Every structure is written in structure tokens, then in C-alpha cells.
Amino acid sequence: MLDELVHQFTDSFAFYRELIQNSIDAGSTRIEVQLAYRPSAKGGVLTASVTDWGEGMNRRIIEDYLVTKFRSLKENDLTKIGKFGIGFVSVFACRPDVLTVDTGRDGESWRVLFKKDRSYELLALSEPVEGTTVTVHKSATASEYAAFAAHSEAAVKKWCRHSDSEVMLAIGPSDGRPVPPPKLVREPLRVDAPFQVEHREEGTVIVAGPARRLPAPTSLYNRGLTLLETIEPMVPGVALEIVSREFEHTLTRDNVKRDDGFNRVMALARKLADGPLLDALPRELEKAARDPANDDDYHALFEYARTRLSPGQLTLRAPGGGAVAGEALLAQAKRDRALVVAAERSPVVERLLAAGVPVLEQSAHQGYLERVGALAGTRAIHLADKAFTWAEQVPEGHHPLFCAALATALRLTGATTSEVVVAPLHGGCQEEPFMVAAAIGRPMRVEHARRSPFVAGAGPLLCLNLAHPEVAKAVPLLRLAPKLAALLIARLVLVVSGKLSVKADTTLTTWALE
Secondary structure (H helix, E strand, O other), X not given: OHHXXXXXXXXXXXXXXXXXXXXXXXXXXXXXXXXXXXXXXXXXXXXXXXXXXXXXXXXHHHHHHHOOOOOOOOOOOOOOOOOOOOHHHHHHHXXXXXXXXXXXXXXXEEEEEEOOOOOEEEEEOOOOOOEEEEEEEEEOOHHHHHHHHHHHHHHHHHXXXXXXXXXXXXXXXXXXOOOOOOEEOOOOOOXXXXXXXEEEEOOEEEEEEEOOOOOOOEEEEEOOEEEEEEOOOOOOOEEEEEEEOXXXXXXXXXXXXXXXXXXXXXXXXXXXXXXXXHHHHHHHHHHHHHOOOOHHHHHHXXXXXXXXXXXXXXXXXXXXXXXXXXXXXXXXXXXXXXXEEEOOOOHHHHHHHHOOOOOEEOOOOOOHHHHHHHHHOOOOEEEHHHHEEEEOOOHHHOOHHHHHHHHHHHHHOOOOOOEEEEEOEEEOOOOOOEEEEOOOOOOEEXXXXXXXXXXXXXXXXXXXXXXXXHXXXXXXXXXXXXXXXXXXXXXXXXXXXXXXXXXXXXXXXXXXXX
């Protein structure tokens, strides 16, 4: 039976958890774990000790509880972690050559000396002992000691990183030099999430946040000692770290009891997720959207939020970081029946955002735009740099005599535009010789800008693109011979628009010769 108990521990270094648990239950506020190595010609010896300053044991407790299995002084005591009276045997899983337990209580001081076959002797000590020290003695080479020390450090940090008591760790070098001063093993409760919220009450602390990775991890502790680390969906999508005296581990140490206490704590965790966490979600989602360096966190929050917030409450991400309000996106999608997206923050994107047109980041995260489109009720996607354009007035583009002459020439040939400007074009029309617009600087859809200036409702402005090669040829004439330049450009506009006819050409020539 003892063999079965020893080998129930899948991690042979889990004995640190059991010994430290016993020390905490004994009332010790400080526990020291120390590893040392003494090399010798025959190979050397390692020692690994766990020392506490708790209440210790007298002879009756040693004989009735320490060396008697399935009996515990801690049954039905919520202030204690252990319950079954079998945790101590875990220390035999590391196969010690000798195991010593030095302890004292009520004026008694004892050493329990366990041999390799697990038989023991009870020896009275002449010097008083305060608390309890459990020491493993084991033959080992220097490399075996180094491996044992590394496993020990990992185990102590895994099982005791949130301990209520101060757990100190000191590891001596493998060359036999003195052991350095111990260091505190403690980490704050922190979940793997972009942000976290907390609930605290007597005996229970819950930390929760939207998990960065699914399935969401959950870690359960009693008095800060790890009882269970699992990806079981305790609260779907929520990473949890819970310290509670309500938790009790099972006999096999690989789970916690799913009893009334467990259910009470899980109900508190769900309440935390449905309340404070959900309340903070819109604010944290917007904060992550605005941070261009926070890409993974933003998408983790979006995935959590999209099924828990209304589409109007969501914040979408603009290229290069930036907030796009869900309500604005819904309005734009309803108006244009498409999403406007861009891979980077180009001048077109800047102008669209400044004009209040929502532009979404063309994210590499698989399915992101499809999910946003489903929320907005559209599958169509417009690339900002190709779908939008605008004309930007610059001082060197202002040629009043030429512009007035061209506006007249176009009106004579049937154009509906009333004004001409010379300006560079940006976005989807930057390769075109001209576009029509309602106003300078205002972004508009490319299909609207490409409408013929000879149809009703095309827009009051005809914007000539200074960067177009055919327009550039006429630039030297704009000031020297504005009417001749207007004649040449008018013919260009008519050709591009498919409106050049004998009648139109005669009208232009007559006007130019007057």
C-alpha cells in the first residue's frame, strides 16, 4: 500500500508542495528550501531540506500521525490545506538514501530517521529543535545534482509561487561551494490576459481576464499552493487564478473536490466575469485598438467581446492603431454596403479617418474581416486606397485665368460642372487626368469621381490632375496662354469622356478664335 501511495504522485518532485503545505498548516510564516552538494571521490551526496518554524511535533504526533497513514489532525479544518494524512510519503518518490525529520514540541526534540527501505528509527535529540526540518540525503554525481536542483527549483516555483507564507529558496553550486542566501519565491496573481479584474473576500481571491489563448487556463490554489492547473472551461473564454480556502484536493492530488465550497467559488467567478469584467471590456477594447504595438491583445479582446457586446459597443481597429467606433462602422456599412479596409495608414486612410469615414485594419488574423462583416451585415470589402479619392488644392495649382477659361469652354460643350481647379489627385484616381468632385479635399468614392462631367449630378468641380502626363504638357501654357491651354485641355476632357464631335470641336475653335 505504501508503494502505491508513493507512486500516485506523477511528479516525483511534488514532495516540495506536500512538505511546504504541511509547514503552512503548522503555522509557519516562513519556509526555507535549501539544496546543497558535497562532492567526494566516490561521487558525492546531495541534500534537499525544507525547514519551517511552525508548531512542530512531539512523540505522540509523530507516532500517531506522521508515520501512520490516513490519519490527520487537519480534517474539517478550513484553515488547513491537507486533509488525508498521506502527503508526507511523497518525499519517497525521489528515492532518498536516507530521510531525516528533525522536529520539536512541548519541550521534546526528535529525529525520525527513515532508511532506504522506509523503515524508521525514532531518536531523541539533545539539542532543542524549533519547528520541523525534513531533509533528503541522496548519492549523486555533480551532473545528477545539477539536474535535481533544476527540477527542484521548477517544482517549488510551480507549486508555491503564490504561497501565503514566505517560501525562500537557496540552491548551492554543484562544485560544493557554500549555499548562497535564500531568495523569496513569490509572484503576484496574474492571468494570461490583456487585462484583469479582481474579487476579494475573506478566504477567497479571484483574478479573471479574457484569455489571450483558448482554451482558457484556470489555476486553483489553497493558501497560495497550487492544487490544479487545467484548461477545463470553468468560465468559457476567461483565464482564472483563484486562491480559496474552500478548495480541497482529491486523494490522488490531481484535481479538486467538486463540492459545495467549489461551486460557491465558481459562482463568484462567473459573477465577476458577467459584472466587472464585462463592464471594463469596452474601455479595454478601445485602449488596445489605439495601441499599434498591441495587435495580439486587441484581437484576443475582440474575439471575446464580439459575442458578449452589441456591435455598436465594439471598437474596431484602424490601420496602424486607432479606434473605429462600432456605431460609426454600422452606419457606414449600411450607407455603402461594404467595409472600407487598408493594410497600412496611408495618406488616403488619414484623410478618410479625418473626414469621419471608418477604415478598418486589413489584419492578418484569419477570419477577422469576415467576422466584422457579419456583425455589420455586409460581405463586400473596399480597399481604401483604390476605392476612395480626393483632390488637394495647393498654391502652385491655382491658375485663375486658365481655370475660368476651361470652365467656360466645357460649359459651351455641354458639361454640367461649373468650376475648374488644378490640383494633384490622391487615392484611386491619382492616375486619372481629371475627376469630378463636390468639394476640394473631401474624400469620395472612385466610381463617383469618375463620372462624366457631361452628365447631370456629376458634381460642381472638375479637378485636373497636375501629375498626369497629358496635363503636365499643358502646364507651361497655363499662365502664358491660358485660353490656348484651356482649348487643349477641353479637347482632352471631351476625348476621355467620349464627347468630342465635329459640333463640339467647332464650338471650341470658334470660342478660342473670338
